Amino acid sequence: MEALGGLVSIPLQLASGHWDRFQESFANVAVSRESSHWSEVAKPSSGSSSAAQSHELSSPGLTFPAPPDTVTSYHAPQKAGPAAPLPCTQQDTAGGFFGSGPGACRRRPSEPCCSGGAMGPGCASVLGWLLLAQAASRVAGGRPCDAKDFGHGSLVCACSAMYCDTLDPVVLPAPGTYVKYESSKAGKRLERSEGSFQHNTKTPDFHLTLDTAQRYQKVKGFGGSVTDSAAINIQSLSKDAQNHLLRSYFSEEGEPGAGRCCWLVGPVCPASPAAEIWLLRLVPRGWEAAGSRGAVPPNTPQGRPSPPTLSPGIEYNLVRVPMASTDFSIRLYTYADAEGDFELKHFNLTEEDTRMKIPILRAAQAVAKRPLSLYASPWTSPVWMKTNGAMTGRGTLKGSPGDKYHQAWAKYFIRFLDEYAKYNLTFWAVTAGNEPTAGEIVFYPFQCLGFSPEHQRDFIAQDLGPALANSSHRNVQLIILDDQRVMLPYWAQVVLKDPVAASYISGIGIHWYLDFLAPIDLTLSITHHLFPDYFLLSTEASTGSYFWEPRVVLGGWDRGSKYSHSILTNLNNYVTGWTDWNLALDLEGGPNWSKNYVDSPIIVDSSKDVFYKQPMFYHLGHFSKFIPEGSQRVGLAVSKKCRRCDLEHSAFLRPDGAIVLVVLNRSPVDVSFGVSDPRVGFIEATAPSDSIQTFLWRQPA
Template identity: 30%
Template sequence: MKTTGFLIALCLATLSLPGQKRDLKEARIFVTAEKTGQLLDDAGFRAFEILEQPDENYPTIFVDDDITFQAIEGFGGAFTDAAAITFGKLPENARDQFIEACFDPVKGNGYNLCRTTIHSCDYSDEMYTYAEVEGDKNLDHFSIEHDMKYRIPMIRQAIQASGNNLRFFASPWSPPSWMKTNDEMKHGGTLRPGYRQTWADYFVKYIREYGKQGIPMWGLTVQNEAMAVQVWESCIFTAAEEKDFVRDYLGPTLHKNGMADVKLMIWDHNRGIIYQRAEAAYEDPEASKYIWGTAFHWYVGDHFDNVRMVHDAYPGKQVLYTEAGMRGSWRAANKLAKNVIYDLNNWAVGWVFWNLILDEENGPRHAGGLHGSNIVNANLETGEITYNPPHFVFGHFSRFIKPGAKRIPCTSGNDQLIATSFLNTDGSVATVIHNLDQHEMMMQLWIEGKALKSTIPPEGTMTMVF
């Protein structure tokens, strides 16, 4: 099935607080669509009309701003080595343009929650660690010097563009080879028992060294894709092993070093077995007390309800979407809109995609397999940056749903329309609607006895902020 993307944002001129009746007059509309050629285009204002009782046969999105659910932490992408190298090799004007397009909260997508990696991953130009001396249990030779060339300068520029409103969480792909049972960073393997404390200390060293560079860590995941044996950096933790490592080593070590406020997340892989991983950790109170939430990805099946089940069983814990590798196609943009909407409706507190930018070969990547496109690509020969359709679709979430916004009830009377809605801290509402159908559809948004009628293109998406 060929897919397209379409997005509309609606902003009401008159705002109100929860529980107060709104004076709904008009909304501002922005559109992204393949069929119409619009990319976050400003489509002007549209008026609300009085409508006491909607017809159940008319496609309608219903919004209620009197009830609130989870608060949003943020949206963003990943500062991988590949992204940083690509960025660093661009001319200065192109670098400035990219940073503004992604991180400026007024002129750009306003990314405010981003991921980075603890030493190398598959999207690095080489494998490396911060502790290259074998057997260095005290980490006397620990150094982040490698990151000073590309990654840290890129991060600093992004922080500045965001108005210092950018938070970070970090994930390791593998401990150093000398800490592992297979004596290499690739092909899975496990952490040697004798190095569990050293590996916990490694996290602390990393947080401290990045903090010295003006980059505080908001969060950590214990292990990227903890059950995946890969031909690149990878390490296996069963649910029991991850729980025990958090309970006996990583959690206590973070707390002992004054890092109890760092948001520690488990799992960091697909939705399929997310409940089993969460149950194992949260049913052990001595492990659970150190864990903020569960991180997850989208790579094997949808399984959207599994995320909700984790929240319903453990409502005191958070769920955060942490990695989405994607192409730069309209089909990818359509998948992106669908996944973000479903995950937010299933209690995700944020959504972070994978590489912020890649080069014209979709790299660099030491693991190989380069092909296709990314959310943003750069041609290093010409210095030209291409912002692909997913960039604009994602902007309809990140630009209008602000940190601290709370999800509110948002339902659909048509199976082909899915939607999510958030109440921002300034009283505005941001609603995102996606048309799953291959035909243009007349539809309306209904709230407090008034409706705003619009048309959504085939397989399109709408964001409404009012």
């Protein structure tokens, strides 16, 4: 609670049922003595009159002698003339915390300013909220999930312009101890706990033993895709809600903003520009800071509430960017639709890029701690380059590798990279094309461009590879396949055994949609051992994509478990990273011009200016938040004495020397297990039913 030092005042209103809890929660909050004025105004009741008394702040603790049925409000000292009050806030019972649920307050611009020091009529009934005028610049700790249950087996966490759950800052624990983050079908969402290693090794039925001498692939990272649909949904939210969404995905930790102030139960904002208004809410574990409001200068006629910007996220570092349209667009387009424009003189980005994807990518980079690794994928060439003259259906490039059509298509990649570079967006990689086998299917319903492995090999060797190598983007890495892993190892053998093509290639991209047809050890592991110098990267996955599945399932825990199962099995078979599909979709699972709706880790309800973090989001966070780029998978020996205690797991050595262990329990029963690190000690643990856990600890230097 040290971050709450330097308090200037605490205006409050509490229901009688919360009064004892409030006193207990803040009994030990140290505050500094400031010249301030408190008044106590009795709640209106029949047959009673208002009474006022004065109270001073005490140190080191706070005392609140006022009876439960009073409203205590703070009046800031006036040093430079009276501060103008802000517009009244009104109670909104339509949705949760701060405008998204019962008891929320939301400023309505049409309401007149508060007058006479009276409290807003709606917010006068808000229970459990505080305004702390504070000079402190930061607040530590995460904010809990604003849980919503849509009846699908688990919870989503609702976020709005004014509130979003966050994580505690990730700090390496002291030697000999560990931290554990747990999410579960029962409702936990990256819940943090601590423990100590034991020195007496036990023999549980399921035992994991760390072996850092065994080293495997290094991790590139985790992320999602900024499609047109994702951009549309993100931009359908208010700016403040957009900020929360992007920080939820990309930030490491947030900082309180310096916005204008707003009040809930007090009549005016403090006049002092040095003060901040902090909002706290009553949560199951006590009182918690939810964000800040910077002070409004004296005589400011109106201040717009600024949201909390303390929004630590799950630290995505990979972003896939479609080159022009996909099925997750609202129209079909490319960047060079002028017939016969082989020199691409009329190549132009579209509004989907300049007004949607590019601003979102720049905003994401602004909140990320490290540079994001962007990689681009084209779905189709312009129709005048294609054999079928259409963006959909069976069709490939006209002519043959080395001719003007293939050279123009290679140049198309370079022009895309050139144009994005003008917006200070540079790319880590490009794929040779999204799902090249789709373009070999008659009547395929979405944008596609067909390639066989032989065609892709020759196109890379003669056109795309040289075009990249001879451009200013020579360091951009090239990824082949970008399609179902069932094509491996055959596709890699055809392409990479050609020394010219292989010299331009860095990695192999895989999708997850037909994984049930392709045993992972017979595809990914074999491919890695055949071509160990080329990384494997999962480039697309989404749930709700099969025709027999519901599209969006708000709170579907099993979909998150499927993600974690895929990530763990991929990582344990030499894959270096995992990329989700759309960052955000609407309640229908779109928009999608072909109505090919799917689910997403974040679902947006723009009518309420809210978005919902699904279980998938938190499953992804168990990896992306704790396994940074450069981490290396290490050995993890398994000793099992029980038949039904199957756990999925993987361990990593981080660049900072810490160990990360992820454990997934997809079964309906709790599983006891142990973890041994020979250099540190033994952890005795339990994986609850339908849960995922991430452990983090230090090793001796």
